[in-house]
Every structure is written in C-alpha cells, then in structure tokens.
Amino acid sequence: MQSPETILELQHIYKSFDDFVALDNINIKLDQGKFYSFLGPSGSGKTTVLRIVAGLILADRGKVLFDGQDISKLPAEKRKVNTVFQNYALFPHLNVFDNVAFGLRLKRMPQDELQERVMQALKTIQLNGYEDRMISELSGGQQQRVAIARAIVNEPRLLLLDESLSALDQKLRQQMQYELRSLQQRLGITFLFVTHDQEEALAMSDEIIVMNEGRIQQSGTPVDIYDEPINHFVANFIGESNIVPGTMIRDYEVEFVGKRFECADAGMRDHEPVEVVLRPEDITVTTPNQGKLVVSVDSQLFRGDHFEITSHDEDGNEWLIHATNSIEDRDKVGLSFSPNALHVMRFGEKEADFDRRLSEYEGDES
Amino acid sequence: MTEKHTWIGKLYLAFAFAILYMPIFYLVFYSFNSGKNMSGFKGFTWSHYQTLFADSRLIIIVLQTFLVAILSALIATIVGSLGALGIYQVRRRHTRNLLLSLNNILMVSPDVIIGASFLILFTAMGIALGFGSVLASHIAFSIPIVVLLVLPRLQEMDYAMIDAARDLGANSWQILSRVILPFILPSVFSGYFMAFTYSLDDFAVTFFVTGNGFATLSVEIYSRARQGINLEINALSALMFLFSIILIVGYYLLNQYTQSRRQRRQKDGVYLK
Numbered sequence: 357m358q359s360p361e362t363i364l365e366l367q368h369i370y371k372s373f374d375d376f377v378a379l380d381n382i383n384i385k386l387d388q389g390k391f392y393s394f395l396g397p398s399g400s401g402k403t404t405v406l407r408i409v410a411g412l413i414l415a416d417r418g419k420v421l422f423d424g425q426d427i428s429k430l431p432a433e434k435r436k437v438n439t440v441f442q443n444y445a446l447f448p449h450l451n452v453f454d455n456v457a458f459g460l461r462l463k464r465m466p467q468d469e470l471q472e473r474v475m476q477a478l479k480t481i482q483l484n485g486y487e488d489r490m491i492s493e494l495s496g497g498q499q500q501r502v503a504i505a506r507a508i509v510n511e512p513r514l515l516l517l518d519e520s521l522s523a524l525d526q527k528l529r530q531q532m533q534y535e536l537r538s539l540q541q542r543l544g545i546t547f548l549f550v551t552h553d554q555e556e557a558l559a560m561s562d563e564i565i566v567m568n569e570g571r572i573q574q575s576g577t578p579v580d581i582y583d584e585p586i587n588h589f590v591a592n593f594i595g596e597s598n599i600v601p602g603t604m605i606r607d608y609e610v611e612f613v614g615k616r617f618e619c620a621d622a623g624m625r626d627h628e629p630v631e632v633v634l635r636p637e638d639i640t641v642t643t644p645n646q647g648k649l650v651v652s653v654d655s656q657l658f659r660g661d662h663f664e665i666t667s668h669d670e671d672g673n674e675w676l677i678h679a680t681n682s683i684e685d686r687d688k689v690g691l692s693f694s695p696n697a698l699h700v701m702r703f704g705e706k707e708a709d710f711d712r713r714l715s716e717y718e719g720d721e722s
Numbered sequence: 723m724t725e726k727h728t729w730i731g732k733l734y735l736a737f738a739f740a741i742l743y744m745p746i747f748y749l750v751f752y753s754f755n756s757g758k759n760m761s762g763f764k765g766f767t768w769s770h771y772q773t774l775f776a777d778s779r780l781i782i783i784v785l786q787t788f789l790v791a792i793l794s795a796l797i798a799t800i801v802g803s804l805g806a807l808g809i810y811q812v813r814r815r816h817t818r819n820l821l822l823s824l825n826n827i828l829m830v831s832p833d834v835i836i837g838a839s840f841l842i843l844f845t846a847m848g849i850a851l852g853f854g855s856v857l858a859s860h861i862a863f864s865i866p867i868v869v870l871l872v873l874p875r876l877q878e879m880d881y882a883m884i885d886a887a888r889d890l891g892a893n894s895w896q897i898l899s900r901v902i903l904p905f906i907l908p909s910v911f912s913g914y915f916m917a918f919t920y921s922l923d924d925f926a927v928t929f930f931v932t933g934n935g936f937a938t939l940s941v942e943i944y945s946r947a948r949q950g951i952n953l954e955i956n957a958l959s960a961l962m963f964l965f966s967i968i969l970i971v972g973y974y975l976l977n978q979y980t981q982s983r984r985q986r987r988q989k990d991g992v993y994l995k
Contacts, residue, residue, distance in 0.1 A: 412885050432888040439889045445882035449904040458900075459890035510890065 362424075363388045363514055363546050364409065369418035371404055371570075378404045380570040382418070386548065388513070391540050393549045393557035396567035397593065402550045405567075406516050409548065411435045422514070438507035439516040443523060444499045446491045452478070452502055453487035459510040477509035480539065497528045504536075508543065515540075517549045521556060533559050554594045558582065566590050574707055586710050587701055591633045598639075598675055602632040602700070607717075610700055613673055617648065621700035623713040631701045637662075637678040638697035647690020651675050656682050667691075746963055753956035760951060770957040777954065780942065784958075786853070787922060787939040794860035795917035801861070802868025802917075803910050807902070809869070810876045822873075828866040836863055837930030844931060851933030859931045860924065864917035871916060875909035876902075 362385050369382040379401045386392055394402040407413045409420060411432035420428045427435060438459070446455050456474045465473070478484045481501040491499060500520065507515055517536075521529045537560045540547045551557050557564050558578040565575040566589075574586040585591035591599055602612030607622035612632050624630065644650045651667035665677040667689065675691065683689055702710075748760075753771070757764035774780065809825075812818040828836075840859045841851075849855055879902070887901045903910075925940040932941055943955055 410885075410889055412888065432885070433891045433893055437889075439886070441882045441886055443880065443882060445880055445886035447883060447886075447901060447904075449907075458887070458892075462891045462896060506886075506890070 361388045362386070363422065364548075365419075365421040366405070366409075367419040367421065369405070369408060369415045369420070371401075371408065371413070371415050377570050379408075379415070382570075382572060384565060384572065384575070386514070386546055388546055389544050390562040391537065391547045391549065391560055393551055393561040393564045394567055395551055395554060395557040395564050395594070396573075397552055399569075400567040401570040402552075402567045403518055404570075406439070406518055406548065406550045409514070410437055410439050410516055436512055437514045437516055438510050438512040439518060440500075440503045440507050440520045442519045444503040446499060446502055446506070448491050450491070451487065452483065452489050452491070452494070455491065455502055456487075456505045456509050458506060463510075473509055474505075477505040480508065480542075481505045481535075496524055497532070500524060500532060504539070508539075508545075512545065514546045514548060517547060519550055519552070522551070522553065529556070536560060558594070566593065568593070572707070574710075584699055584714060585633060585701065586705060586707060587703075588631055591631075591699075591701065596636050596676060596678075598634045598636065600632050600634075600673055602630050604628045604630050604700060608695075610698065613649065613669060613671055615648070617698060618695040619698040619700055620696050621698070622717040624700070624702055628702065630703070633699040633701060634675075634693060634697060636664075636676040638693050639675070639677045639679075640692045641665075641677065641679050641681075641683060642690040642692045644688045644690040647692050649675070649691040651689055651691055653683050653686035653689060658682070746959075749956050750960040750963060753953060753960045755953060755956075759953070760956075770953045771961075774954050774957045774961075780954070780958070783937050783939055783942045786936065790853070790857055790860055790938060791918050791921035794857055794864055794921045795914050798861045798864030798917045799868050799910060799914040802865045802913060803872050803906070805865065806869045806872035806876055806906075807898075809873060825866045825869050828863070829870060833863075833924070833926035834930075837927035840927065841930040851931055852936040855931045855933070856928055856936065856938065859927050860921045863924070863927060864920055867916050867920060868910075868913035871913040872906055872909045875906045879905055 364384075364386040366382050366384045369379050370377075371379040382401075382405060394405055396402045404413070408415050411427070411430055411434075415428065418428070419426055422436070447458065450458070453474055456477055457470055460470045460473060474487070475484065478487060481504055483498060483501050483505065486494070486498070486502075491502070494502065500523075503520070521532050521536075524532060533556060536547070536549075549557070549560065561578055563575060564578055564581050566573040566581060568589050574581060574590050576584075581590065582595055585594060585597075588599060591597045600612045602610050604621075604624045604626065605611050605616060606626050607624075608619055610617055610619045610621070610630065610632060619632075649669055651669045654666045654668060656666075657664040662678045662680060663682050665679055665683060667675045667677065669675065677691065705713075752760045752763070754766050754768070755763050756767040756769065805825075809818055809821050812821065837859070840855070840862070844851060844855050883901055883905070884897055887897045892900065923940070924938075925944065928938050928941055929944070932938065937945075939958075943958070946952055946955060
C-alpha cells in the first residue's frame with residue numbers, strides 16, 4: 357500500500373562495485389514536499405543512492421518506486437527528477453540562459469514559454485540580468501545558483517542535490533543553506549540532499565538519513581538524531597560527544613565510571629552492557645563538591661562562541677566540555693549534568709526496535 | 723640575471739631567428755631579380771610573378787594541392803574525432819593504451835615508409851595512382867594527428883557534464899551534438915588546421931603515390947628544381963610565405979578580439995557575493 361504523499365520509495369536496494377559493497381539493503385520512503393538529507397562519511401554510499409534515484413546507475417537488486425511506479429530500469433533521461441551536481445557540471449560553452457534552457461529545449465518547448473520559464477527560474481535564484489554571461493565569468497556562488505536554476509526550471513517533483521555546497525567557502529555556504537531551505541519551502545517540492553557535513557544536514561533538513569558502510573544507520577528529524585543517536589557511529593558522527601561504556605542497572609538508572617546515575621532511558625534488560633552519550637554542551641562546570649564527576653583539565657581552546665575543554669577523571673576517561681567561560685583552577689573541577697542529558701545506547705539495536713522502545717518509554721516520562 | 727646576460731640572451735635570440743628566416747628572405751628577395759638566377763641581383767622586376775600567373779599548369783597544381791588539403795583534412799577530422807571519441811569511451815585501460823599506441827606509431831613512423839607501403843597497397847589492389855590515391859593517403863596520415871589533438875580535450879571534459887545532460891533529458895545523440903561536440907570544437911578546429919598544413923607540406927608520401935597527370939606543389943617544385951632553379955618558383959614561394967603570414971596574423975587578431983571582449987565583459991560585470 358502506498359500512501360498518497362509518498363513520492364519516492366526505495367525497496368531492498370543493493371549495489372556493488374566489483375568487490376566493494378556500496379549499498380546493502382536500502383529501504384526508505386520519502387514524502388512529498390519535505391527536505392531530506394542523506395548524511396554520511398565519504399564511501400558510506402550516500403552518493404550511490406542519489407545516482408540510483410537519478411538513474412545514472414542502476415541498482416543490482418531492489419526497486420525504485422516514483423509515485424508508486426517502478427522506475428528501477430528507466431534511464432536517467434526519462435526520469436522526472438533533476439540533479440544539482442557536486443561541481444555544478446554546467447556547460448561551459450553555453451551562457452547562463454542557455455544552460456538553464458537546456459532541459460526545456462530538449463522538450464521542444466515553444467520559445468515564448470521557454471523564455472518566461474527561464475527568466476522566472478533566474479529570478480528565483482536572484483540572477484536576473486545575468487542571462488548573457490558565460491559560466492567562466494561567474495563566481496562559485498553564482499555557478500551554484502545557475503546549477504539550481506537549471507534543475508528547478510524543469511519543475512521536477514524531486515530535486516537531488518549532490519554535495520552541492522561543499523565547493524563554497526564557509527560564509528557563502530551558510531547563506532546558501534538559508535536560501536536552499538527557503539527555496540524548498542517556496543517551491544514545495546521534495547529535496548534530497550546528500551552531504552557529509554552534519555551542520556548542513558542539521559540546519560536544513562526535515563529528516564536526516566544517516567548512512568555508514570552502505571547501510572542506513574538511523575533516520576529521523578535533526579533533533580531526534582542529535583538527542584537520541586541509535587549507536588556509537590551516529591553519536592560520534594553527528595555533533596561532538598563523550599561516549600563511555602556503562603551498565604544499565606535498571607530502568608532509569610545507569611552505571612558508568614564506577615558510579616550510578618539517574619537517567620531518562622528505559623526498556624533494556626537489567627545489568628545490560630550499554631554505551632552512554634553525554635554531549636559536551638550539556639555539561640556544567642561546578643565546584644568539586646557539587647559535581648557528579650571530578651576531573652582535571654588538560655587543555656582549553658577558545659572557539660569564539662565557547663571554550664572547548666578537554667579533561668580526564670581519576671580513571672583516565674576523557675571528558676570534552678563546552679563552556680562559556682574558561683576554567684581558572686585546573687586541578688580539580690566538578691562536572692554536573694541533568695538526568696535528561698544522559699543518553700543510553702544498546703549494542704546492535706535495530707532502528708525499528710529502537711524507535712518502538714523510545715516511543716513506549718518517552719510517553720512514561722512526560 | 724645581470725644586465726650583461728640579458729644582452730647576450732637577446733643577441734642569441736636575434737641570431738637564431740636570423741638563421742631561421744634568412745633563407746626564406748633570400749628566396750623572396752631573388753623573386754624580384756631581373757636576372758636569370760640567384761647568383762647576383764641585377765634589378766627589380768615583377769616578371770616572375772607575371773610568368774607565374776600565366777603558368778596555367780602551375781596554377782592548376784596549386785589548386786589541386788589546396789583541394790587535396792581541404793578535403794583530406796575535412797575527412798580526417800571527422801574520422802579522427804570519432805576515433806578519439808571511441809578511444810575515450812573504452813573503459814579498460816590496457817585496451818585504451820594499446821589503441822593510443824597504435825595511433826602514435828603511425829605518427830612517428832617515417833613518411834618514406836608510409837609512402838612506400840601505400841604504393842604497395844594501391845598497386846596490389848589495382849587502384850590507379852592519381853588524385854584518389856593521394857587523397858586517401860593524406861587522409862590516412864592525418865587521422866592520427868587529429869586523434870592526438872582531440873583526445874586530450876575529451877579527457878579534460880568533466881564527465882559529470884554528460885551525467886547532467888542525461889539528467890536533463892538528453893539522449894545519446896543530443897549529448898554528442900549539444901554537449902560533447904561544442905566542448906571539443908576548438909581542438910577539432912586545431913586538428914583540422916594541423917591536418918591541413920600537414921597535407922600542404924607533405925612531399926614524401928605524395929611522391930610515392932602520385933601518378934602521371936597529377937601532382938601537388940611540393941612534388942612539382944621538387945621536379946622543377948631538379949632541372950635547375952627557376953625564379954618562378956621563388957615567386958611562388960614568396961606568395962605562399964605571404965599567405966602563411968596572413969593566416970598567422972589573422973589568427974592572432976581573432977584571439978586578441980575574443981580575449982579583449984571577455985575581459986571587457988568581466989570588467990563591466992557587477993558581482994553578487
């Protein structure tokens with residue numbers, strides 16, 4: 357059964373390149389009008405997913421459903437999706453107008469309608485007045501916009517973006533994040549954005565799909581993924597974190613570094629070995645008496661909006677802290693955190709089980 | 723670099739160019755000689771140019787030479803560009819390198835051997851020597867040149883451009899005609915002109931495969947020179963030298979024009995951040 361809002365569905369997608377398994381059973385449903393990000397390190401298979409959706413490569417096994425129709429074997433030129441490529445892949449022999457008009461000309465659109473659509477697209481990306489420029493005469497940010505215009509002028513219902521911001525400098529990248537997000541909301545089409553930059557994904561997405569080694573690790577809203585990572589990889593890849601081994605004593609009580617702490621997690625076996633995540637910004641620095649942990653400071657780096665402090669406790673566990681002020685007395689410092697700040701992860705838990713457990717026990721808590 | 727060194731450098735450069743250009747200027751100079759040969763300037767005259775233009779046999783040969791050059795370069799450019807595309811498409815590295823090496827061997831093998839082998843081939847196949855045989859052999863030795871000029875440009879091309887064209891709905895023919903060809907066009911043109919000049923230049927291969935009643939300029943000049951230097955040849959050489967200079971200057975001006983236009987547009991542009 358296909359819900360009416362589902363625009364794209366991938367079912368059991370497998371892909372190998374020679375001996376290398378790029379995708380290992382990918383299943384995902386994308387709803388219409390949302391901003392999705394595939395997030396993962398290089399080699400995680402995220403770009404392969406995008407190329408399979410675009411039709412530039414075919415999956416070894418599995419189905420690609422677009423609007424409920426099986427398009428697994430349909431070549432790229434016949435698919436109703438468009439892509440913004442990593443290095444833009446603009447046509448250097450054509451000017452801005454002709455680049456944007458490329459897709460429409462192939463569809464043999466009448467001249468006046470074509471003219472209007474191209475101008476509209478250029479206006480959308482704020483490059484009106486640039487139609488006669490050659491691509492080599494544009495800055496990186498402008499080329500980026502032309503690449504977007506060239507894709508959206510075809511009015512695809514699904515727009516794919518392959519690491520589209522990674523070639524831009526920091527400032528421009530942040531500006532484009534805002535623009536992409538607002539563009540997606542104005543156009544109301546589905547965006548599938550591929551990136552290795554977690555900040556980008558967190559800032560723009562309705563939903564993030566975290567990938568590693570050809571598998572989907574976790575999918576969910578940016579807040580869910582940040583606050584409740586499913587495993588060590590996700591916790592480590594997204595944001596910075598302190599991850600320590602521990603034991604779940606009973607529901608809402610976890611033991612690590614030899615001490616027992618109240619926590620917000622439940623639904624595990626008693627005395628089950630687990631990993632505990634504590635985000636550096638959730639740690640408050642206090643006096644040794646008031647602290648739940650006592651550490652000594654190793655180094656402090658000023659990062660502009662915060663200090664990044666590394667420290668270690670008596671057992672040699674390292675603790676990363678983000679604090680607004682630097683620490684004067686470096687020998688003995690107390691660390692405090694609320695029970696909610698602790699996030700407990702089971703080893704090898706499947707995403708479905710994870711989601712079920714969370715929904716059962718989160719109800720409890722409130 | 724000291725003052726003295728740059729001075730020596732300039733002198734050396736002037737000397738080198740003088741050596742290179744002296745024989746040509748010597749030839750051109752004597753084309754205006756009213757005497758019978760190049761052993762002393764007797765006075766100024768246009769008469770050799772007059773006899774040149776009156777020599778209908780030589781005019782026809784000039785036209786034939788250009789015809790062979792234009793046609794052979796054209797066909798070689800088409801075949802060579804397609805060949806480069808073919809080699810570019812080969813995925814396996816060993817096969818690609820093998821094809822490229824086979825291409826390069828033709829480039830470096832001596833003209834005499836190529837000419838002789840064509841002669842053997844044409845006579846074995848019973849093909850009459852003349853315009854056809856000259857044209858065919860010129861096409862054959864021009865193709866590797868075109869391949870060698872077009873292939874690097876293809877390899878420079880961002881493959882993502884082809885993906886982008888497919889993504890926008892282009893089929894194979896549209897990708898070729900609207901993306902690949904426009905991109906490699908500059909190198910296709912240089913391939914054409916290189917093939918053109920090689921064909922104009924060629925003596926050794928043509929000498930083998932030309933028959934009675936058909937000659938190109940280089941063969942004709944060679945056979946005339948054997949009967950003693952005629953100042954009509956000087957006049958012809960001077961005209962051809964002039965022709966080359968016009969080509970080079972034209973090319974230079976065209977380059978200047980497109981470059982200055984680009985710079986002007988860049989300066990006019992108001993850039994967004």
